Amino acid sequence: MDDRLSAQIAFLSEADRLKSILRASRLHDDSRFENSAEHSWHVMLYAFVLAEHASAEVQIDRVLKMLLLHDLVEIDAGDNPIHGDVDEHAVAIAEAAAAERIFGLLPLDQASDFRALWDEFEAAQSPDAVFAKSIDRVQTPIANLANGGGTWRDYNVNLAQLETRVGSPIKRGAPGVWAWLRPRLAAFFARA
Amino acid sequence: MDDRLSAQIAFLSEADRLKSILRASRLHDDSRFENSAEHSWHVMLYAFVLAEHASAEVQIDRVLKMLLLHDLVEIDAGDNPIHGDVDEHAVAIAEAAAAERIFGLLPLDQASDFRALWDEFEAAQSPDAVFAKSIDRVQTPIANLANGGGTWRDYNVNLAQLETRVGSPIKRGAPGVWAWLRPRLAAFFARA
Numbered sequence: 159m160d161d162r163l164s165a166q167i168a169f170l171s172e173a174d175r176l177k178s179i180l181r182a183s184r185l186h187d188d189s190r191f192e193n194s195a196e197h198s199w200h201v202m203l204y205a206f207v208l209a210e211h212a213s214a215e216v217q218i219d220r221v222l223k224m225l226l227l228h229d230l231v232e233i234d235a236g237d238n239p240i241h242g243d244v245d246e247h248a249v250a251i252a253e254a255a256a257a258e259r260i261f262g263l264l265p266l267d268q269a270s271d272f273r274a275l276w277d278e279f280e281a282a283q284s285p286d287a288v289f290a291k292s293i294d295r296v297q298t299p300i301a302n303l304a305n306g307g308g309t310w311r312d313y314n315v316n317l318a319q320l321e322t323r324v325g326s327p328i329k330r331g332a333p334g335v336w337a338w339l340r341p342r343l344a345a346f347f348a349r350a
Numbered sequence: 351m352d353d354r355l356s357a358q359i360a361f362l363s364e365a366d367r368l369k370s371i372l373r374a375s376r377l378h379d380d381s382r383f384e385n386s387a388e389h390s391w392h393v394m395l396y397a398f399v400l401a402e403h404a405s406a407e408v409q410i411d412r413v414l415k416m417l418l419l420h421d422l423v424e425i426d427a428g429d430n431p432i433h434g435d436v437d438e439h440a441v442a443i444a445e446a447a448a449a450e451r452i453f454g455l456l457p458l459d460q461a462s463d464f465r466a467l468w469d470e471f472e473a474a475q476s477p478d479a480v481f482a483k484s485i486d487r488v489q490t491p492i493a494n495l496a497n498g499g500g501t502w503r504d505y506n507v508n509l510a511q512l513e514t515r516v517g518s519p520i521k522r523g524a525p526g527v528w529a530w531l532r533p534r535l536a537a538f539f540a541r542a
């Protein structure tokens with residue numbers, strides 16, 4: 159029991175490092191880059207508030223747990239911006255190794271449960287994972303609209319690219335949210 | 351539907367400001383103060399990992415939702431360090447007004463659900479709230495042990511004060527965690 163709790167606390171202490179992993183996205187007030195820990199919190203809040211846009215079979219409690227864990231691998235593998243020039247195969251290998259090491263800090267039963275939840279999220283096939291992935295794509299566009307362009311400006315992104323990289327996953331998991339967001343993105347790019 | 355989603359996004363955008371509310375606690379690596387958004391994420395991870403230490407009637411899914419929302423009032427009311435010299439009555443009034451305004455950005459049904467969850471957390475009476483409150487007290491001591499004293503040094507806290515301010519709520523909701531933590535705190539203060 160003492161060893162078990164020590165392993166759990168070792169994992170939770172290692173998790174603190176996610177607060178120092180910076181994303182490409184900025185806060186709404188444009189004051190600084192966002193880190194992956196506060197992003198994870200914000201995306202969970204998005205999922206909770208927007209749960210009514212999920213398909214009927216989605217279990218929001220599982221979605222929240224997926225989103226709680228989804229970025230921990232970035233402690234080792236770093237954040238890989240969707241508009242960046244990323245070698246997806248190399249990233250997948252690095253993230254799998256990170257999952258092995260980081261979830262492996264936990265007692266065996268939890269390591270395997272957490273890893274299964276993360277694998278399900280990454281696979282993006284189950285209804286819960288599809289919704290979690292779609293919500294994970296909603297937050298940054300809203301921040302970019304608020305702070306005047308954010309990552310779109312930095313990476314020179316156009317509306318057609320956004321339709322593919324952001325629109326497709328959002329439409330798949332939360333079509334009502336995409337119906338709301340799309341005209342707002344179009345209006346932004348028409349002005350830009 | 352469009353209005354409803356606009357209200358939800360207005361709430362989620364306002365929530366971004368929690369990333370700029372600084373706490374008295376520091377990261378494990380002592381590099382900077384922690385903000386309340388990343389703290390909220392970390393405390394949810396604590397609750398998920400340590401759920402087996404909760405009493406049998408605790409529903410961890412409700413605990414995670416409470417912790418997801420628990421600090422949003424700090425956007426208006428600020429963080430009030432437990433070792434600081436705080437007027438608890440004034441804080442309670444400021445936080446209730448903050449809850450009214452911030453949850454009030456949501457559509458009525460969600461505003462009332464979220465407010466009820468936050469009220470339950472604040473009341474610290476239901477099994478879920480007791481566990482959520484206890485876990486909210488665990489994270490900072492672990493950070494302080496990691497970074498060499500943190501808020502204990504800043505606020506000149508001794509072990510007896512910790513027993514009251516931190517030990518009591520942790521013991522109430524997660525006695526097994528306190529049994530693990532207490533000797534480690536004692537060892538730290540014996541060295542300090």
Ligand SMILES: [Ca+2]
Binds near residue numbers: 389420421486
């Ligand atoms: Ca707190």
